Amino acid sequence: MTSVDIVVIGGGQAGLATAHTAMRRGLRPLVLDASARPGGSWPSYYDSLTLFSPARFSALPGMPFPGDPERYPLRDEVVGYLTAYTARLxxxxxxxxxxxxxxxxxxxxTITMADGSVARAPLVVAASGGFGSPARPALPGLDSFRGRVLHAARYRNPDGFAGERVVVVGGGNSAVQIAVELARTATVSLTTRGPLRFQAQRVLGRDFHWWLTRTGLDTAWLGPRLAPNTVPVIDDGRYRAAIRAGRPDHRPMFERLDGDRVVWSDGASERVDVVLLATGYRPDLPYLADSGGLDAHGRPAHAGGLSTTVPGLGFVGLERQRSLASATLRGVGRDAVHVLDGLVSRRGRRAVARMTR
Structure with a gap:
C-alpha cells in the first residue's frame, strides 16, 4: 500500500503538467501510466503528424520547447520533448x-492497479486523455461494412493503401491531414456533415496562435453552448489547394454503407476498400466507473475540471475543459493550475498532508 498526497492517472502531457504543478504546491504526486514508456499517446499517433502551433506555444510549464521557437514540431520531436520533461520531473x-x-x-x-497494487491519496486527478477511447459514430451500415474500418488512432502512414478506394470521415485537422496524405497513393474522398472550415496558419505575418494569445481567446471560457461544434482546419494553403484539386475530393456525408459499397447523398454507389474514421475521441476513464465521478452517459461530471460529485477528484486534459486549448500542449498547464488550486483550497493543504502521514 502506497500513500501519497495526490495520484495522477496518466503520464502524458496532461499528467506531467499536473505533477509539475502539484510539486510546485508542495504536494507529493504519484503518476501512474499504462504505457511502457514516456510520451503518453504521442508515440502512437500517425507518423507525419505535425503540430499546428509553433514550438513557442507548445511547451509544458517549466520547460521551453527546444530549437527554433517558430517551427512546427513533428510527432517524434514532441515525443522527445515529453521524454526529456519526464526525466527532469x-x-x-x-x-x-x-x-x-x-x-x-x-x-x-483508493486506486487499484491491474497488477493488484494499491495506492491511497486524498486527491486524484484523471489525466489519461482519450486516445484509448476512439469515437465511432453511428453511421448507417458501418457495423456490417465488408471492407476495412480503421480509426485514425490506428493509422500510421500510407503504406498498404496504394491503389485503394478510401473514404475518410471527419472534418478536423487530423482528418484533412490524413486524407491529403493518403490521396498521394490512393483514391480518397473526405466526407463531412457540414462544410469544411479553414483558418489561415499565418495572419498578417504572425502565426494564428500568436493572435489567439494576444487577444485572450486562447484561454477564454466560451461555455459548452457557445463553443463551435467543429474546429477550423489550420492551413498554410496546401490543404485547401489539395482539396480544390480533388486530391482528395470533398463530399457531403454518405447516405449509408451497403456491404462493400458506399451510397452517396446523390444516390450514386461505388465499391470502397477502406472507411477511415477521423472522428475524434471520448474521455478514457473506465477506472472511474465505480467512483461516482461519471454521469449517466459515462462522461466526467465536472465544472472546469473539478468534480461536481466526488470531493478530491479532478480532471486535466479534457477537450474544451475550460478553453479551446484545454486538450493541447499549450493549454494543459493552465488547467492543471486551476484544478490543483481548486482541489487544495477545498481540502486544505494541512488536511491533505494529515491524510497521508
Missing part, C-alpha cells in the same frame, strides 16, 4: 501501470 512515475478502479471512502481515494 522529480516525481515518482510508474510506467506499465494500468489503473483499474478508483473508489473513495472517508475522504481518501
Amino acid at each position: 522529480d516525481a515518482e512515475i510508474r510506467f506499465g501501470c494500468r489503473v483499474e478502479r478508483v473508489t473513495a471512502e472517508g475522504g481518501v481515494h
Whole structure:
C-alpha cells in the first residue's frame, strides 16, 4: 500500500503538467501510466503528424520547447520533448501501470492497479486523455461494412493503401491531414456533415496562435453552448489547394454503407476498400466507473475540471475543459493550475498532508 498526497492517472502531457504543478504546491504526486514508456499517446499517433502551433506555444510549464521557437514540431520531436520533461520531473512515475478502479471512502481515494497494487491519496486527478477511447459514430451500415474500418488512432502512414478506394470521415485537422496524405497513393474522398472550415496558419505575418494569445481567446471560457461544434482546419494553403484539386475530393456525408459499397447523398454507389474514421475521441476513464465521478452517459461530471460529485477528484486534459486549448500542449498547464488550486483550497493543504502521514 502506497500513500501519497495526490495520484495522477496518466503520464502524458496532461499528467506531467499536473505533477509539475502539484510539486510546485508542495504536494507529493504519484503518476501512474499504462504505457511502457514516456510520451503518453504521442508515440502512437500517425507518423507525419505535425503540430499546428509553433514550438513557442507548445511547451509544458517549466520547460521551453527546444530549437527554433517558430517551427512546427513533428510527432517524434514532441515525443522527445515529453521524454526529456519526464526525466527532469522529480516525481515518482510508474510506467506499465494500468489503473483499474478508483473508489473513495472517508475522504481518501483508493486506486487499484491491474497488477493488484494499491495506492491511497486524498486527491486524484484523471489525466489519461482519450486516445484509448476512439469515437465511432453511428453511421448507417458501418457495423456490417465488408471492407476495412480503421480509426485514425490506428493509422500510421500510407503504406498498404496504394491503389485503394478510401473514404475518410471527419472534418478536423487530423482528418484533412490524413486524407491529403493518403490521396498521394490512393483514391480518397473526405466526407463531412457540414462544410469544411479553414483558418489561415499565418495572419498578417504572425502565426494564428500568436493572435489567439494576444487577444485572450486562447484561454477564454466560451461555455459548452457557445463553443463551435467543429474546429477550423489550420492551413498554410496546401490543404485547401489539395482539396480544390480533388486530391482528395470533398463530399457531403454518405447516405449509408451497403456491404462493400458506399451510397452517396446523390444516390450514386461505388465499391470502397477502406472507411477511415477521423472522428475524434471520448474521455478514457473506465477506472472511474465505480467512483461516482461519471454521469449517466459515462462522461466526467465536472465544472472546469473539478468534480461536481466526488470531493478530491479532478480532471486535466479534457477537450474544451475550460478553453479551446484545454486538450493541447499549450493549454494543459493552465488547467492543471486551476484544478490543483481548486482541489487544495477545498481540502486544505494541512488536511491533505494529515491524510497521508
